[in-house]
Amino acid sequence: MTPRTSVRLIDVADAPAIAGHLARDVKELARWEPAQPAAYYTTPGQVARVEQLLDDHRRGARWPGVIVADGEVIGQVTVSSILRGPFGKGFLGYWVAATHRNQGHMSRAVGLVLGVMVEELGLRRAEAHTRLENLASQKALRNNGFRPWGIAREHIFLDGAWRDEIFWERILGDGAPPR
Template identity: 30%
Template sequence: MTAQATLKTNRLVLRPLTFEDAPFIQTFASVRELADAMISIPHPYPNGEAERYISKQLAEFEAGHSVTFVIESKSESVFSGIIEVRDIEREHSQAELSFWLAVEAWGQGYMSEALKPVLHFGFEDLSLNRLYGYHMVRNPASGKVFQKNGFVQEGVLRQRVRKSGVFEDVALWAILHRDWQNSLKIIGKGFHSTS
């Protein structure tokens, strides 16, 4: 892949991940409330896990399998979270969306705002046909973000993941390129990107 774009909305900057983000990831991912809501974040969050995560994501980007954005508040340049387009499948023209916000940033509409330019990036820049995402059924806030942004719930995967020793049901949501195009006619873009 070429250099990763930076995306901007009214309140946010979505920029490439760097090793300088490791202390923020380590701190925020260590918070129990965040880890409890996320399928892939363990608790306790192991020392050095942030650096391992960043190394993996940068390698996945180089291989063309994943693109990771750091979500920052535009006004304060404060690290607020992560949003990934991952498991990019060229054969089937699809990828998974995964995201999290620091607990301090919850309830401000940041994730829904961040998702808009990432959808544009996935469908236009990556030429994908389908973007999908998962969340544990007991975390309905993630489902609301998907629903607000035009995703359709495709089903529930019963006891799909084990979290803290408990098997959890997981909801699957997806949006197709044509659905996204139709929604744009109604709501508009509200963001721009820079290389």
């Protein structure tokens, strides 16, 4: 049976589950996610982080979501760097727990968040970056109609070095003027 996937706004009560996944997967995530201080992998550290994310959400700068499968928080998907007005765009970042990969969760979660970007946030454009080697992330984007439009040289410091990244875009909505 296909596992169910949903997304919703993050909550402070999600901090223990998020800290648990990130602490367990820390070595594997190092290739794909920026290094973080030790507190990031603890429940108190995640409580503080979630509070900051929700503060950013109240200011309209982010939509921080969690991915839920059969009642369990299994990852995060966040719309960041939201620009209103003539740009009307947001940047997608995400991860899924190593225990739940390759089951279609991120492909479905990205699709659900694109819906939030259109219906709730009124955005016109979604963007994302992936390392050249991150084929799973690229596939989840391609599954949702994203197209690569360029390579940024030495774009992000990951796993001890500056890494090239592919830039991805997905046009949203019907072309109506910004609201």
